[in-house]
Amino acid sequence: xxxxxxxxxxxxxxxxxxxxxxxxxxxxxxxxxxxxxxxxxxxxxxxxxxxxxxxxxxxxxxxxxxxxxxxxxxxxxxxxxxxxxxxxxxxxxxxxxxxxxxxxxxxxxxxxxxx
Amino acid sequence: xxxxxxxxxxxxxxxxxxxxxxxxxxxxxxxxxxxxxxxxxxxxxxxxxxxxxxxxxxxxxxxxxxxxxxxxxxxxxxxxxxxxxxxxxxxxxxxxxxxxxxxxxxxxxxxxxxx
Numbered sequence: 001x002x003x004x005x006x007x008x009x010x011x012x013x014x015x016x017x018x019x020x021x022x023x024x025x026x027x028x029x030x031x032x033x034x035x036x037x038x039x040x041x042x043x044x045x046x047x048x049x050x051x052x053x054x055x056x057x058x059x060x061x062x063x064x065x066x067x068x069x070x071x072x073x074x075x076x077x078x079x080x081x082x083x084x085x086x087x088x089x090x091x092x093x094x095x096x097x098x099x100x101x102x103x104x105x106x107x108x109x110x111x112x113x114x115x
Numbered sequence: 116x117x118x119x120x121x122x123x124x125x126x127x128x129x130x131x132x133x134x135x136x137x138x139x140x141x142x143x144x145x146x147x148x149x150x151x152x153x154x155x156x157x158x159x160x161x162x163x164x165x166x167x168x169x170x171x172x173x174x175x176x177x178x179x180x181x182x183x184x185x186x187x188x189x190x191x192x193x194x195x196x197x198x199x200x201x202x203x204x205x206x207x208x209x210x211x212x213x214x215x216x217x218x219x220x221x222x223x224x225x226x227x228x229x230x
């Protein structure tokens with residue numbers, strides 16, 4: 001069963017504006033981690049941000065923040081002040097403590113930043 | 116540079132053939148993961164090893180096998196190749212197997228084309 005859902009196949013944002021990429025997940029494990037990765041056209045997978053299920057505050061890393069709504073099981077990525085270099089595929093992922101901790105990914109969202 | 120090394124970067128072969136993809140994890144990382152990324156299937160988890168032992172299995176075909184050696188490098192063997200096996204194969208590593216807080220560090224991938 002799909003445990004990570006990214007409902008936006010593609011998103012467009014104007015340079016310097018903020019954008020939110022959606023991610024919902026499904027788990028019964030109380031201990032899990034949520035991750036966002038960026039995959040530019042060159043193909044490598046770049047880790048962006050992490051949120052633990054027990055973390056009280058939303059994670060932030062520079063221009064990236066994670067809007068974690070535990071009751072809704074959502075972990076949306078917010079990119080502020082978009083740059084042309086942010087154009088890429090973005091993947092939401094989850095690791096569950098009771099599921100051997102292998103990381104499962106959503107289908108991804110392709111973000112295009114317009115000048 | 117994630118510190119994870121994958122070879123070869125590109126590989127072109129014919130149907131029915133067998134190939135081996137190699138991965139060297141980051142120094143100190145005991146856990147290795149293999150993923151397949153194809154256009155229609157997204158990032159699919161194949162298999163995980165921890166310190167030489169198989170820890171978790173995902174959507175890995177019976178024609179595929181993997182192992183992790185005492186020096187912690189890993190190999191993914193793909194046999195009786197079919198056109199549909201054409202994909203980008205990622206190796207990733209992390210320090211521990213049962214830590215849902217740890218991000219995975221990805222190699223640059225091996226792009227396999229089956230003709």
